[in-house]
Amino acid sequence: MSRVILDSRYFYQNVRVxxxxxxxxxxxxxxxxxxxxxxxxxxxxxxxxxxLRRAAHRIKEHTLARLDYYLLQxxxxxxxxxxxxxxxxxxxxxxxxxLTIARKHNVWTAVKSKSMTSEEVGLNAFLEGRKIRPVETDxxxxxxxxxxxPPFHIVTPAMHxxxxxxxxxxxxxxxxxxxxxxxxxxxxxRRTLRRDFLSAEMGITGANFAVADPGxxxxxxxxxxxxxxxxxxxxxxxLMGIEKVIPTLEDLRVFLNLLSISSTAQRLPCYVNLIRSxxxxxxxxxxxxxxxxxxxxxxxRILADPAMRSSLYCIRCGACLNVCPVFQRVGGHAxxxxxxxxxxxxxxxxxxxxxxxxxxxxGSSLCGACAEICPVAIDVNHLLVELRARIQSGLNTSxxxxxxxxxxxxxxxxRPRLYRAGALLVRVAQSLALPRRRHLRLPVWSRTRTFxxxxxxxxxxxxxxxxxxxSP
Amino acid sequence: xxxxxxxxxxxxxxxxxxxxxxxxILARLGCRVHYPPAQTCCGQPAFNTGYWEDxxxxxxxxxxxxxxxxxxxxxxxxxVAMARVFSQRxxxxxxxxxxxxxxxxxxxxxxxxxxxxxxxxxxxxRFEGKVAYHASCHLLRxxxxxxxxxxxxxxxxxxxxxxxxxxxxxxxFGGTFAVKFPELSTAxxxxxxxxxxxxxxxxxxxxxxSCVLQLQGVIERRGLPLRALxxxxxxxxxxxx
Numbered sequence: 001m002s003r004v005i006l007d008s009r010y011f012y013q014n015v016r017v018x019x020x021x022x023x024x025x026x027x028x029x030x031x032x033x034x035x036x037x038x039x040x041x042x043x044x045x046x047x048x049x050x051x052l053r054r055a056a057h058r059i060k061e062h063t064l065a066r067l068d069y070y071l072l073q074x075x076x077x078x079x080x081x082x083x084x085x086x087x088x089x090x091x092x093x094x095x096x097x098x099l100t101i102a103r104k105h106n107v108w109t110a111v112k113s114k115s116m117t118s119e120e121v122g123l124n125a126f127l128e129g130r131k132i133r134p135v136e137t138d139x140x141x142x143x144x145x146x147x148x149x150p151p152f153h154i155v156t157p158a159m160h161x162x163x164x165x166x167x168x169x170x171x172x173x174x175x176x177x178x179x180x181x182x183x184x185x186x187x188x189x190r191r192t193l194r195r196d197f198l199s200a201e202m203g204i205t206g207a208n209f210a211v212a213d214p215g216x217x218x219x220x221x222x223x224x225x226x227x228x229x230x231x232x233x234x235x236x237x238x239l240m241g242i243e244k245v246i247p248t249l250e251d252l253r254v255f256l257n258l259l260s261i262s263s264t265a266q267r268l269p270c271y272v273n274l275i276r277s278x279x280x281x282x283x284x285x286x287x288x289x290x291x292x293x294x295x296x297x298x299x300x301r302i303l304a305d306p307a308m309r310s311s312l313y314c315i316r317c318g319a320c321l322n323v324c325p326v327f328q329r330v331g332g333h334a335x336x337x338x339x340x341x342x343x344x345x346x347x348x349x350x351x352x353x354x355x356x357x358x359x360x361x362x363g364s365s366l367c368g369a370c371a372e373i374c375p376v377a378i379d380v381n382h383l384l385v386e387l388r389a390r391i392q393s394g395l396n397t398s399x400x401x402x403x404x405x406x407x408x409x410x411x412x413x414x415r416p417r418l419y420r421a422g423a424l425l426v427r428v429a430q431s432l433a434l435p436r437r438r439h440l441r442l443p444v445w446s447r448t449r450t451f452x453x454x455x456x457x458x459x460x461x462x463x464x465x466x467x468x469x470x471s472p
Numbered sequence: 473x474x475x476x477x478x479x480x481x482x483x484x485x486x487x488x489x490x491x492x493x494x495x496x497i498l499a500r501l502g503c504r505v506h507y508p509p510a511q512t513c514c515g516q517p518a519f520n521t522g523y524w525e526d527x528x529x530x531x532x533x534x535x536x537x538x539x540x541x542x543x544x545x546x547x548x549x550x551x552v553a554m555a556r557v558f559s560q561r562x563x564x565x566x567x568x569x570x571x572x573x574x575x576x577x578x579x580x581x582x583x584x585x586x587x588x589x590x591x592x593x594x595x596x597x598r599f600e601g602k603v604a605y606h607a608s609c610h611l612l613r614x615x616x617x618x619x620x621x622x623x624x625x626x627x628x629x630x631x632x633x634x635x636x637x638x639x640x641x642x643x644x645f646g647g648t649f650a651v652k653f654p655e656l657s658t659a660x661x662x663x664x665x666x667x668x669x670x671x672x673x674x675x676x677x678x679x680x681x682s683c684v685l686q687l688q689g690v691i692e693r694r695g696l697p698l699r700a701l702x703x704x705x706x707x708x709x710x711x712x713x
Contacts, residue, residue: 011713012653019655039654194547325660363653365646365660366520367611384560388522406518410526412479416510423485439692443649448658448690452486459479463507466492470499 006150008336008348011359015223018330019433020053024160028331031159038265046261048320056258058315059251064181069246070212071294077215081277083290091121094295096129098123098204098237101291102132105235107201111193113205113219113226114138116154116297116316117239119338120351123204135196137225140381144174153340155263155318160331193225203229203287206317207240208253211290213248217292220259220269227271236275236287243303243312252461255315256373262317280384298351307386311346320370320380326363335360342370342380348388358397361387369465420460427454473590475503476541478579479511480551490681493708494547494582501590511537516554519562519665519691520647530567532561542591544579547610547704548549549680555579557614563593581611583679583703587620589680597707604636606664606687612640621679621703627704636671638664643678645686668698679703695713 004014018024063070067116088094102110112118112128112134124134124145132422136145140158144151147169151157158166167180176188205226209218218239219226230236246252260266279286301316302308321327321341333338337357339347342364349357360385370380392398412418430453439450475498497614499505511533515531518524534555538544546552549697555578563572586592590652605625610616644650644660651657665687668676677689689702 015653015656018556019659032557190640325644326656327662329656329659338657363656365609365642365644365649365657367609367642367646369609369640371641372613385520385522385558388520389524390522392522393524402521403523406487406521406523406526410518410529412514413515414529416533418510419512423554442651444654448654448693449661450692451685451689454485455488457488459484459491460509462492462579463509466495467505467507470495470505 003359004333005330006333006336008352008357008360011334011336011363013098014308014334015330015363018334023162023454024331025236027160030330031156031256032328035156035265037098038424039261042147042265042267043259046257050255052258053375053377055254056375057313058260058314059246060376061310064243064309064312067242067245067303073212074210074215074245075294076090076293078276079211080216080321082214083215083277083292084187086291086293088295088297090297091295094121094239094293094297095126097293098239099127099130099132100238101235101289102127102193102202105201105289107132107235109133109135109200109223110204111135111137111196111229111233112137112141112204113206113229114141114223115239116338117206117241118204119151120241121239121295121298125237135193135200136195137193137223137229138185138221139223139225139440142189143169150333150338153318153321154316154344155321156401169440171201197228200229201231201235203231203233203236205229205236207238207244207292210245210258211247211252212245212248214276216274218252219273219275220254220256220271221273222264222266222270223225224271227273228463229274230275231287235291236278236285236292238275238292239295240292241297242299259315259317262319262373262375273322284374302350308346308350310378311343311350312381313378314343314347315376317375319373319375323369323373325365325367325369330363342384343378346380346383346387347439349391350405354387354391354395358391358395361385361391364395405435423454423458427456430454473503474542475505475585476538476544477505477507477559478511478544478546478551478555479507479536480548480681482548483547486685487681487702487711488703489711490547490702490704493710494545496710497586497595497704497708500544500595501586501592505588508537508541514551514554514559514681515562516550516558517647518686519554519558524562527562527675528568528709531562531572531673535559535568535575536573537572538579541575541578545582545585546579547582547679547681547702548683549581549608549615549617553580553610553614557656562637566638581615581617581679583620583624583632584617586617587590587623593623594660595624595707597627597709599706600630600707601654601674602632602634603675603677603706604668604670604671605639606636606643606668606676606683607640607684609642611679615680624703624707625677631706634671635675636667638667643683643686645682647682650686657686658690661686662694665690665694665696665698669696675706676697676700677706690710694700 136142143158153159163180171178278290329340337348345360368381515527518527559572642659
């Protein structure tokens with residue numbers, strides 16, 4: 001069986017490969033339906049859901065319009081608490097910055113809690129290449145790391161895995177006896193990860209939010225692994241995109257609800273970690289040092305692009321993936337980079353370049369379910385159309401034939417006489433060539449569907465007679 | 473009230489009876505119906521595929537044809553979404569911006585116009601059969617029309633409305649998506665039709681001719697015991713033979 005290629009330039013091919021994978025189809029359908037069902041029930045019982053979304057949208061709009069101000073405020077307030085803030089312009093700088101901190105503390109093992117931003121900068125491979133062992137501690141993320149695959153979904157990294165898959169991976173990679181009992185599997189992971197939590201010299205996390213005033217980092221989770229990663233090791237490093245900042249704790253309230261309902265269909269996450277400082281005098285635990293790496297990596301470029309700016313509002317909840325009829329069939333790896341689904345189809349071309357992500361924006365029926373479900377009310381489908389226009393005018397990826405077809409179509413469709421003559425021509429042709437057939441045969445379309453012949457008389461031809469009947 | 477008909481290209485060429493049914497219904501509800509013969513298409517195919525210059529050429533023509541229309545009514549959610557929502561993006565910062573914005577306020581989808589503007593939902597129609605309603609994406613999410621078609625269907629004598637699971641999931645047409653990703657597009661249609669069959673429907677009814685083309689195309693190719701119809705087919709009885 002052919003496999004999905006982890007490269008966005010193979011999206012068209014990956015779609016076909018995924019569609020042939022019936023195990024994947026079933027796993028996806030089940031997983032998406034389950035989380036969507038629970039989410040819908042929660043939304044229905046949340047008063048003012050719509051107002052919350054609008055509020056979140058406005059907060060993001062406001063913050064990003066004054067991003068410089070809020071980032072400096074965040075830096076000042078964090079530094080005042082003893083947190084060290086670093087600025088990284090790109091992936092390489094971010095990785096180097098983290099490496100420098102690790103070297104200073106003789107780090108051999110770094111426990112990580114889920115961070116898509118660390119995936120974005122390729123942190124794991126970077127550290128491994130420098131003899132530092134990154135250990136993913138989110139269960140799904142851990143499963144993926146053991147199997148050598150990137151996350152499949154920004155929130156549920158091992159969404160496509162069955163219990164049997166996990167049992168096989170654990171038996172093979174950890175040398176334990178095969179079991180498919182979820183409880184037993186969780187215990188195995190827990191035992192193995194405990195050792196790493198206790199021996200790791202460094203904890204690395206992302207940030208769901210950074211609150212500028214009073215200066216704190218918010219990390220939400222369900223497994224307690226982030227809590228351990230941020231407290232057990234001597235050093236804690238936060239890697240976050242600069243768009244994650246929000247002004248105040250009041251704003252955090254809006255986002256906590258929206259995020260947990262949208263991502264995992266819970267009122268609130270099991271753990272809300274709010275980190276303000278390293279260990280203080282008299283604290284019984286906590287890291288001696290906390291570092292925050294603020295990552296740009298193309299974000300300021302998107303900020304300066306009015307039509308695309310709203311893509312920075314994304315809080316990485318994954319709801320648009322779950323609801324997307326395309327994602328539900330092709331799965332996360334088909335998209336070929338760190339971010340999947342509708343929002344991934346926007347982010348990949350923006351962060352990696354149009355040449356790399358040019359296939360993704362076309363892989364959408366533009367149904368708008370993503371925009372409808374988005375907790376921050378990003379019009380994801382409109383961003384996709386916007387990107388399509390840029391791809392068509394900036395790259396020659398669609399082929400001369402398609403371009404010519406649209407040019408001819410627009411020439412004809414903007415000239416009523418020509419449009420009528422063209423339709424007449426098709427009518428004559430179909431009655432001569434296919435007098436008995438009911439259907440036309442269109443390239444590609446007709447492989448799986450029929451297409452009707454043109455009606456004997458168009459509405460335009462019928463109108464005069466109809467008008468006479470209608471006017472009393 | 474004077475109403476100008478917009479009969480989109482697919483309706484004009486493949487399902488003219490839907491345009492006719494719409495005209496008859498509007499006339500019966502007391503509208504003076506006018507049809508500007510120079511109309512062609514709204515420009516959406518090129519807009520959605522990213523050929524905005526080509527789209528502007530066609531959309532400009534649309535603006536000219538309907539410039540003096542007091543009200544424009546069309547039997548298609550996605551074409552109305554083009555005229556009301558997307559054309560504003562297309563002409564943003566262009567000389568036609570004002571004209572596009574002005575026209576956007578006066579374009580309505582058929583069911584929305586009948587229920588909201590004319591305040592009618594019982595058209596005295598009769599239709600025998602079990603019907604599942606498919607919520608077309610643009611109608612639902614760009615125009616926010618969800619209840620109006622259902623209200624019209626509930627008043628049809630003899631019609632049994634059955635609810636299918638995922639009624640608001642896309643049928644998979646998506647314009648050029650249907651030919652750029654044919655297998656995916658077809659898989660989406662099949663899922664939709666499976667839900668309709670599970671609900672015991674004999675007909676899938678919707679408000680967008682492109683969804684009808686897509687679903688009926690798959691129904692015929694697979695020989696499924698279903699039929700995809702436009703809402704106007706059901707309400708007017710036209711083209712049901």
